[in-house]
Amino acid sequence: MTALLPADDRLIVALDVPNALEGLGLAKTLGASVSFYKIGLGMLTGGGLALANELKLEFGKKIFLDMKLFDIGATVENAVRGLAQYDLDFLTVHGDPYVVKAAKQGAAGKEMKILAVTILTSLDRADLDGALIKEGAIADLVTERAGRAFEAGADGVIASPQEAAVIRALPEAKGKLIVTPGVRPTGAALGDQKRVETPASALGAGADHLVVGRPIWKAEDPLAAAQAILAEIAGV
DSSP: OOOOOOOOTTEEEEOOSSSHHHHHHHHHHHGGGOOEEEEEGGGGGGTHHHHHHHHHHTTOOEEEEEEEEOSOHHHHHHHHHHHHTTOOSEEEEEOOHHHHHHHHHHTTTSOOEEEEEOSOTTOOHHHHHHTTOOSSOHHHHHHHHHHHHHHTTOSEEEOOTTTHHHHHTSGGGTTOEEEEOOBOOTTOOOTTOSSOBOHHHHHHTTOSEEEEOHHHHTSSSHHHHHHHHHHHHHTO
16 A cells, blocks of 8 residues: 655645535545645634634644635724634735734734735636726736735735746745645646646745645545645645
8 A cells, every 4th residue: 555645734725615514524534644724714604613623723733714804904903813812823814905914913922824815816807807906917916915915014925826926026025925726736627716727836936835625625535636736746
């Protein structure tokens, strides 16, 4: 029997399943092969915070809470302060500078990293036009938003792997994290993602962490799918 590759923190598995019970089942299936999990807004009403605590405290996993918080500064600060008590690892907020600043104030004294969302990887220029976002190439807008988020104190940004290289080249990006969703192994279905790359190309472009969901949890053999991605990561 071939030995399994060990977990690599660069791989974050998105538990985009309906509820905590299914999420826990998937985590148990993946076992020691995965050390970092993302729990998003879709599972919030399905026991997401309870699952985050269980994976963190009982299984020793790292947790990325993907809430994409956006509100007035005081509300964001209070929400982040409440979430920070769980000693989670990453938390997302929208990349507007005032939101980032408020989130950092709420996380003060905790190790939890605040990651700013630039432009969702499911969006293209037509989507931005429909939302009345200013004109310009997506890569340029993402880079500008990333720079402003870093200046506001963000510990990192969420960005498409297609923009990772230009963000990594920013002077403000020194020592900051780039976390990339929209990662699909070669041959995988795109789903609702529009700006995607393979794990190897995303890491080569400067990403620190890759978020992978459906290619793992929808696979007939999730453990084998995770192992294939770990093999690709190991080869970078």
